[in-house]
Amino acid sequence: MEKKIAVYICTGCGIGDALDIDALSKVATGEYKVSICKTDGFLCGKDGVELIKKDIEGEGVNTIVIAGCSSRVNYDVFDFGPDKIVERTNLREQVAWCHPAGDEDTQMLAEDYLRMSLAKLKNVNLPEPYQVDDFSKAILVVGGGFTGLNAALESARAGYQTILVEKEAALGGYVGKMYKQVPLKAPFTELEENSIPALIKAVEEAGVKVYTSATIEKTAGAPGMFDVTINQNGSTVQERVGAIVLATGARPYDPGKLGHLGFGQYENVITQAMFEEMAAAGKLEAGKVAFIQCAGSRDKEHLPYCSAACCIESIKQALYVKENNPEANVYIYYKDIRSNGQYEHFYKKAQQEGVIFIKGDVTAITENDGTLTIEADDHTMGTKSEADEFDLVVLANGMVPAAAFGEMLDAAPAQDEAAAAADEPKVSVAPIIKSNMLNLEYRQGPELPSLKYGFPDSHYICFPYETRRTGIYAAGVVRAPMDMLSALEDATGAALKAIQCVEATARGQALHPRSGDMSYPEFNMTRCTQCKRCTEECPFGAINEDEKANPLPNPTRCRRCGTCMGACPERIISFKNYSVPMIGNMVKAIEVPEEIEEKPRILVFACENDAIPALDMAGINRLEYNPWVRIIPVRCLGSLNLIWINDAMARGFDGVLLMGCKHGDDYQCHFMKGSELAEYRLSKISETLNRLGLESERVRATTVNIMDYDKIPAMLDEFAKELEELGPNPMKDFQ
Amino acid sequence: MEQKNNQPVKYDLNFAREIYSLENGSYIKQCMQCGMCAISCATREIMDYSPRRLFNLIKLGKKDEVLEANTMWQCTSCCTCKARCPRGIPIIDVMHDLKKYAIQNGYSDDPRAAFYKAFWAEVASRGKVFEGGVTARYYLIRGLDELKKAFAMKDVGLNMLRHKRMPLLPPKKVKGLGNLKKIIRKAQELERKEAGR
CATH class of the missing domain: 3.40.50 (Rossmann fold)
Structure with missing residues (x-):
């Protein structure tokens, strides 16, 4: 593209008072030989924009420099279509508003900023959106539990072809085996029927393609073109999808490690999942039941984090007992009742039904004549307490994400050696656990990098539902411990993110945080020295490697941060406009x-x-x-x-x-x-x-x-x- | 609460159930031990236990500790705790229930228990309050030892008489005392109904 540059200097918002505009214009017209340089007192106003549009039509201007406010404002006003380059010189926020007016130094600063803008334009070209052959907008949901079913349903109802893969023979997951479920709707006080059967029916009716007894053998490719090999009972099928929602859930914490609470020692000490089975089978005759919270969770020896759902699940199970026999004595031993959000109503309901809540740490569980005795430190009383004649003790044994099971991938050894050799700062590498869920064909490892405790999350505040692999969104308890209401929200959020991903990728646009950016890194391979820095340092694992260590970029995995460009010692990586x-x-x-x-x-x-x-x-x-x-x-x-x-x-x-x-x-x-x-x-x-x-x-x-x-x-x-x-x-x- | 002989405390649900069945007793179950009542209470400093602790003692089944406590007697019914309780427990009403329950169960050592009894007897029999009557009844309930205290107060009484702040003779009963009694009976009936919830 032959660039026809025009500079427009805005004199509004105090810029005209702070600077010598004539001298500034001379930088453009004199030093940089720009033929069109105009000033206006209100460039973002109707007349100002009209002035620019007239030059675009009349003079064939296609590269516009707006010297005025920050590029963070008025970007919609100064949008002249995708075939025009717009460069913004920040004379307002970074010059006129933070430096004294009429000062020599202020003028020099403004002139330098204009020079920088004009110099920058030499290397700026219009980006051409990256297009994928055989593009797919299908969405793959991995895991057919509560979150997976909801995510599949949401994406199918939004009109996207959806594929659901479940490793068990039947859909439903952990929630599917429950007797009843915690309330998901107002007033948040009543036990609800298990929603899974209805959900499975809805998913089938919505036209979701379901693979049960299936695992993912391999995930190759990139957003818009993931080639997923699904192994169903030994036979493999290949599917091309655009984005992936990972909803593989969590597993209960191994109760075998909770010997100190009597598990394995006394047969009437059971886990939440076992109690759920008993309830479903109608065995609720126990007259005195204790629930022990944080059995494993919030314990440095076991799970250092709060599993988020167990309080509400125990409250629900306590209500099973009360529903069956209102005279039954039900105790809940807790550290803190964490009934987040609306579930506070559910907690209150359990109190009203007469469930006894005891804040304290259980110190010992013993058996006498077939009943169990619980000794505890009662924190509200500051004394030791003892309660006996329990028929049943239920341990709320927390959850471990499915992504946390498997061998740890060795961190890049080359980097380790180098760092060990010298006492130099080392870049932290997010651990990857080979959990056999996605089996990604990525240079940096086969699964999602985990953030903490094996949860493959990213930074939730800044990047909700995102992982460190573009186009793959974790949802539900595999992402973070959460209750069912949050999992439902997660499922919808991740499905929407997946849809956003396929839509943006179809247009050749970047995803969050550079949403809409059409540029992508291009490699001048003739000068590559196979140093592997770009493939190792890409935070999203976008660049694969061939056997000779040549980088193989995947532009749709790219988030356009330019980390590869900064890493390359040969400087062979560049964007059209960066x-x-x-x-x-x-x-x-x-x-x-x-x-x-x-x-x-x-x-x-x-x-x-x-x-x-x-x-x-x-x-x-x-x-x-x-x-x-x-x-x-x-x-x-x-x-x-x-x-x-x-x-x-x-x-x-x-x-x-x-x-x-x-x-x-x-x-x-x-x-x-x-x-x-x-x-x-x-x-x-x-x-x-x-x-x-x-x-x-x-x-x-x-x-x-x-x-x-x-x-x-x-x-x-x-x-x-x-x-x-x-x-x-x-x-x-x-x- | 002081731990006696280092023996672990046991939870006795029978007492708790009895308290929960009082007119406003079932609200106590909703207490989540946040302590908002305690920090809101003007008389907390002179209470044996804050309302929060009292409710916890009820849960544990500590009948003597609960009913011998001065907590409910120190309550001035100012309503701050009730207004602030995040669980919506009408704490002053619970305190009234506890006072009544304590008197009915023979835990009436607190002087205010005697005053409550004297005041109630006066109102129930006359439909009005006669200071002289309340005072006389109070000292009779408290026993003759208390009369010494009454003599110490004699100047106050005489001054009140002089300034016509206290009548010498009892006032007339209200008109239609029978109807008042009907009203009271109805209220008591409602109270029993409430307690059955």
């Missing part, structure tokens, strides 16, 4: 004054997801910060290529600051590991910098949360002060 030379040109476009002028320059690479909004927020709140900084937004700090830091230091920048998201256990990086990788890479170059006679303190990484906007001025001032102490960059005058 590339190493593009940022390199931006760095080079910034004018670095000579040492004698005493105007230092600090380059900031800021993550678009949290740091840039925080910087904009600082502007919106009119917080003034250091005028020496020049901010370059990056898709993720993971896309940071070290060559940019090289370029910046060679250009004479006094310091480089990386602003990314929080990493670690409760990471906020939108691409899981981006900021962590950036810091890791940074540790690699500090040595090189020192060798060049440059202090490694000149380059540093920091984490910024969107709420930290008020701390930004201090953060930048502090860095500037430290750089001042180091003195100017010695490379400055070699330009």
Whole structure:
């Protein structure tokens, strides 16, 4: 595409008062020889937009630079169709609103930002959506329990071909074997009939293709083109699907490990699942029953987490006993009753029915003359207590996700060796457990990476229902421990995510968080050295490898973060509108004054997801910060290529600051590991910098949360002060 | 509660069931031991047990501890706990039930139990309150030892007489005392019905 560039400078919102607009225009028309450069007092207004549209029609303008507000606002107003390139220069939030008006430094800053935008355009091209041959919009649901059936039903009713795979001979899963179920509708106080039979019928009527007694032998491909090999009773079938919902559920915690609570020792100490069977068989004659909560859960020796459903399940089972015999004595020993949300009504109902709740830890269970005695520390009384003559003790033995069973995949040995050799920071690798559920043909491992305790979740607050594999959504108790109401919500949520995935992929668009992005990484394979960094570091496992370690990209698995681009030492990976030379040109476009002028320059690479909004927020709140900084937004700090830091230091920048998201256990990086990788890479170059006679303190990484906007001025001032102490960059005058 | 002889406490549901069958007793079952009543209570500091603890003792079947406690007698019926209880327990009504139950079961050592009895006898017989009558009945119930205390209060009484704050002679009974008694009987009938829930 032959670019016909036009620059439009908005003078509204205080920009015109803060800057010398004529001088700014000359940067475009003079330095960059842009033939069209216009100003308007209200560019996002009807007349302003009309002005641009007239030039598009009359002058054939196809590349538009809007110098005005942040790209985070008015993006709909400045949308001129998919065949136009729109570049936004942020003169409002990052210049006029956070630097003094009429100041020389403010003017220099604005001019630099315009230069950066114009330099950037050299390497920006219109992305062409990636299209898949033989694309499928079908949705595969793995697991035919309560969550799986609901997810299948939702996706089928939304009009998508749905395939359901269940390993047992019959659908229904754990809930299917229950006598009755906890309430799922208002007033949340009454036991409900088991909904599974009706659900199975609805799923069959909705036209879901069901495979029972079936497992998944292999999942190859990528969103829109997953080729799933299903093994049903020994014979294999292949299905092509667009997205996958993983609803393989959980298994009760092994009661064999609960010997301290008498399981295995006394036959009347049973588990919740066993009690459910007894109830279904009509054996509810026990006159005095105790339920023991947190049998295994919230226990460092067993399951460190809360299994979330057992309190409500025990309350339900206590009500079975009361329903059968209102005079029966039912005790529930608990740590905390966690009846989340509407289930508080259910808890209250059980209290009204006369179930006795005792907050305390069970210390011993013994048998005397065929009945059981429970000793406990009663926490509300602060005393020891004893209750006897129990006919039955039911252990609420918690749940373990199906994804947690199996051997742990060895972490990449090459990385381990390297990290062990030197006492260097190491990038954490999410563990993958070979649980034989999906058997993915992915370079990074056959199953979903787990977040904690074997649950294959991602960051729930930022990415509900998503896993670290694009197009595969975990739902229900395999994702996190939860009650039935939450599982129902999960099923619907994951089904909708799967639908979103196939629809976006069909259009060649990225998924959350870069929804709608049409660009994808392209590899210049002639220069690849098979170093495997891109295949190892991709947070979504998008890149496979052939036998010679050549990367095999799967663009529909890609979330467009650019981590591969940052990783590649040969710089052969680029996007149509985001590339190493593009940022390199931006760095080079910034004018670095000579040492004698005493105007230092600090380059900031800021993550678009949290740091840039925080910087904009600082502007919106009119917080003034250091005028020496020049901010370059990056898709993720993971896309940071070290060559940019090289370029910046060679250009004479006094310091480089990386602003990314929080990493670690409760990471906020939108691409899981981006900021962590950036810091890791940074540790690699500090040595090189020192060798060049440059202090490694000149380059540093920091984490910024969107709420930290008020701390930004201090953060930048502090860095500037430290750089001042180091003195100017010695490379400055070699330009 | 102090643990006696380091023996583990046992749960006795019989007492609890009896309390739960009082007019407002069944509400106690809904208590989730959050302690909102305790932090809301103006007289909590001088109570033996906060309402929350009292309800827990009921659950455990600690009859003596519950009925000998001053908790319900210290309650001023200010209604703060009832208004705040997240489980909707009408705590002041429960306290009234407990007071009545304690008196009926011979746990009436607390001076306020005597006052309640005196006040009630006065109202039931006259339809009105006569201070002199209430005082006399109170001291009779409490026993002659208490008369010394009454003498100590004599100046207050004389001052009240002088300022016409206390009549010397009892007032007339209300008109239609029979109807009042009918009303009371009806209320008692309703109370029994409520308790049967």
